Amino acid sequence: MPNDKPRILVVDDERFIREVLADFLVMEGYFVRTADDGEAAISELSLNAFDVVLTDLKMPKVGGLELLEHLKHEHPQTLTIMMTGFGTVETAIDAMKSGAYDYVLKPFKTAEILQVVDRAISKRRLEAENLRLREAVSLYKVSEAISASLSMDEVVQTICASTISDAHADVVTTWLDDGEGGFAERGFATAQDGPALGSYLRIDAVSGRLAQERDIVVRDDAARELFDATPRPVHATAVVPLRVRDGLIGWVCAVSTTEGKVFDEGQRKLLTIVASRAAAAIDNARLYDNLQATFRQTIQSLARTIDKMDRYTAGHSERVARYAERLARSLGMDEGQVEVVRQAALMHDIGKVGCVMNLNKPGKLTHDEYQIFKRHPVYGKDILDPIQFLQPVIPGVHLHHERWDGKGYPLGLEGDSIPLIARIISVADTYDAMTSNRAYRRALPHEVTVDELARCKRSQFDPDVVGVFESEIDGWLEQWRDQGIDVPE
Numbered sequence: 031m032p033n034d035k036p037r038i039l040v041v042d043d044e045r046f047i048r049e050v051l052a053d054f055l056v057m058e059g060y061f062v063r064t065a066d067d068g069e070a071a072i073s074e075l076s077l078n079a080f081d082v083v084l085t086d087l088k089m090p091k092v093g094g095l096e097l098l099e100h101l102k103h104e105h106p107q108t109l110t111i112m113m114t115g116f117g118t119v120e121t122a123i124d125a126m127k128s129g130a131y132d133y134v135l136k137p138f139k140t141a142e143i144l145q146v147v148d149r150a151i152s153k154r155r156l157e158a159e160n161l162r163l164r165e166a167v168s169l170y171k172v173s174e175a176i177s178a179s180l181s182m183d184e185v186v187q188t189i190c191a192s193t194i195s196d197a198h199a200d201v202v203t204t205w206l207d208d209g210e211g212g213f214a215e216r217g218f219a220t221a222q223d224g225p226a227l228g229s230y231l232r233i234d235a236v237s238g239r240l241a242q243e244r245d246i247v248v249r250d251d252a253a254r255e256l257f258d259a260t261p262r263p264v265h266a267t268a269v270v271p272l273r274v275r276d277g278l279i280g281w282v283c284a285v286s287t288t289e290g291k292v293f294d295e296g297q298r299k300l301l302t303i304v305a306s307r308a309a310a311a312i313d314n315a316r317l318y319d320n321l322q323a324t325f326r327q328t329i330q331s332l333a334r335t336i337d338k339m340d341r342y343t344a345g346h347s348e349r350v351a352r353y354a355e356r357l358a359r360s361l362g363m364d365e366g367q368v369e370v371v372r373q374a375a376l377m378h379d380i381g382k383v384g385c386v387m388n389l390n391k392p393g394k395l396t397h398d399e400y401q402i403f404k405r406h407p408v409y410g411k412d413i414l415d416p417i418q419f420l421q422p423v424i425p426g427v428h429l430h431h432e433r434w435d436g437k438g439y440p441l442g443l444e445g446d447s448i449p450l451i452a453r454i455i456s457v458a459d460t461y462d463a464m465t466s467n468r469a470y471r472r473a474l475p476h477e478v479t480v481d482e483l484a485r486c487k488r489s490q491f492d493p494d495v496v497g498v499f500e501s502e503i504d505g506w507l508e509q510w511r512d513q514g515i516d517v518p519e
């Protein structure tokens with residue numbers, strides 16, 4: 031298999047030298063092609079990849095230096111070795127300054143050539159090895175970050191950051207479909223004060239090309255096709271698609287504003303792999319977002335069902351949820367826990383659907399009715415028990431009528447043995463019940479209610495929770511009032 035052998039292109043206008051070198055290198059186990067000048071070499075390079083180009087310096091038409099320029103831009107991984115006569119050593123040294131790997135002086139011994147070529151091939155292998163290692167490390171880091179996250183914004187930020195650091199881009203802009211047939215910029219990153227180029231990108235040109243091509247890689251002037259006039263010249267652009275089930279859901283656009291920069295093969299490969307993982311993660315994040323939205327809507331609908339049973343408690347669950355959410359946050363819970371508290375508060379009275387009685391009757395409940403009513407926390411627990419993803423909210427629903435002094439129901443727990451989520455809902459629930467009209471009494475004023483809560487610190491309520499409530503409630507009410515939400519007076 032010639033593909034496994036190191037690949038060398040020998041370029042010389044002297045046929046004899048070409049053939050001798052080719053025969054010799056083939057004998058040494060290399061895969062060899064020849065070209066009789068720079069032009070022929072460029073066309074050979076467009077067909078085959080080579081590890082090393084061994085080229086004469088002086089040739090008719092396209093010479094060694096021009097070939098070197100071409101290689102630097104189009105095949106930056108290929109190493110160039112110059113062959114030169116004694117009179118042109120200085121030119122050979124200049125060639126090395128502008129990127130040639132080495133040079134050999136004509137006339138040369140074959141052993142000399144072999145030594146230089148071997149060294150070049152080892153360097154290529156080492157570079158390839160380093161590249162694989164770098165890819166493996168970056169991919170590991172990126173995959174870990176992406177898979178650890180179900181949040182779309184986090185996934186997009188990870189892609190942007192890894193494109194800057196691993197593909198050495200100056201600017202990266204990530205786009206996702208907007209669900210209405212268009213695309214919108216979702217993430218942006220820059221190496222150091224790079225210009226925000228997202229707004230200059232020609233969306234139709236990019237999406238149109240990605241519909242046909244695996245990726246887009248352009249240099250210098252060709253960028254005009256992808257960008258409107260940018261504040262700083264764009265020297266290299268690589269756009270890789272984000273695809274899910276054959277559909278284009280967006281792209282990652284890496285830009286270099288550094289002159290002479292190219293996105294090499296390894297960086298493009300890296301971008302492609304990161305983009306494919308990211309696309310899957312974004313798809314997951316979207317499914318998860320949908321699931322979360324469905325979940326929130328279901329819970330809200332359950333809460334409204336409860337409130338509809340009793341015309342006096344319209345909006346009660348949502349208000350309790352609002353107070354409980356703020357309390358949880360002020361008590362230092364993280365956002366995940368705050369959300370659980372909010373959900374539990376929304377559903378805290380769901381067990382009332384199990385109490386077969388007239389909740390709308392005027393006046394106080396009779397002793398028997400009260401006994402039935404008191405079962406609602408346990409009914410609530412029973413109703414939610416079969417639902418796996420609602421397990422975290424159950425303690426809040428089950429225990430919201432427990433009291434700090436142990437005289438509550440259904441378990442008669444005391445102090446800290448009552449879960450915090452239930453102690454929070456208890457305060458929020460009582461405040462809202464007292465400041466709302468009920469079948470048997472009118473709403474109490476805000477001030478009176480807060481005093482009453484303070485009076486019942488340590489008997490009915492956790493003193494810390496009431497403490498936070500007392501100091502924060504006025505601020506919350508003011509904010510909500512400004513938002514047009516009805517609040518107690």
Ligand SMILES: [Fe+2]
Pocket residue numbers: 378379406430431459
């Ligand atoms: Fe209740």
